[in-house]
Amino acid sequence: xxxxxLIPFVLASEGGFGLNLNxxxxxxxxxxxxxxxxxxxxxxxxxxxxxxxRATILSDLQDAEQRLQQTSAELAVAKQNLxxxxxxxxxxxxxxxxxxxxxxxxxxRRTVDEMARLKQGxxxxxxxxxxxxxxxxRREAARRAIDRALASLPGKLDADAQAxxxxxxxxxxxxx
Numbered sequence: 001x002x003x004x005x006l007i008p009f010v011l012a013s014e015g016g017f018g019l020n021l022n023x024x025x026x027x028x029x030x031x032x033x034x035x036x037x038x039x040x041x042x043x044x045x046x047x048x049x050x051x052x053x054r055a056t057i058l059s060d061l062q063d064a065e066q067r068l069q070q071t072s073a074e075l076a077v078a079k080q081n082l083x084x085x086x087x088x089x090x091x092x093x094x095x096x097x098x099x100x101x102x103x104x105x106x107x108x109r110r111t112v113d114e115m116a117r118l119k120q121g122x123x124x125x126x127x128x129x130x131x132x133x134x135x136x137x138r139r140e141a142a143r144r145a146i147d148r149a150l151a152s153l154p155g156k157l158d159a160d161a162q163a164x165x166x167x168x169x170x171x172x173x174x175x176x
Contacts (some may be wrong), residue, residue, distance in 0.1 A: 142173075
């Protein structure tokens with residue numbers, strides 16, 4: 001068995017590995033044209049596609065940043081509105097408490113006034129009733145005293161003295 005040395009410039013004779021230097025046979029010209037076209041057009045086509053993709057990504061990022069800023073601003077406004085609403089609710093709660101306290105105090109004051117008025121009316125009614133009863137008792141006592149005096153007088157006084165005494169008693173009753 002004979003071995004054929006592998007020399008780069010030697011052609012293989014029996015289907016082994018070798019180098020074919022025939023330009024038309026190996027399509028090196030076609031490959032060079034395709035490679036040159038790829039080198040010439042590929043940066044333009046791929047560059048355009050990559051540039052469009054880059055622009056889209058940058059646009060999306062800028063849009064996302066704008067939405068983030070807008071959302072952050074809206075969040076700040078919402079937080080401010082919430083704080084304002086909480087302050088307003090606290091003010092309303094405080095006003096309602098103050099109003100309830102004022103109404104309670106007013107109600108208590110009216111109750112005390114009404115109780116004082118009722119007490120004053122009761123005292124006035126009691127005083128007038130006491131005066132009426134006292135006056136009635138005085139009249140009754142005076143009437144009884146007069147009746148007893150008149151009953152005892154006829155035996156003690158003569159007719160003239162009795163008439164003078166009756167006239168004097170009538171005059172004193174008329175003046176009182």
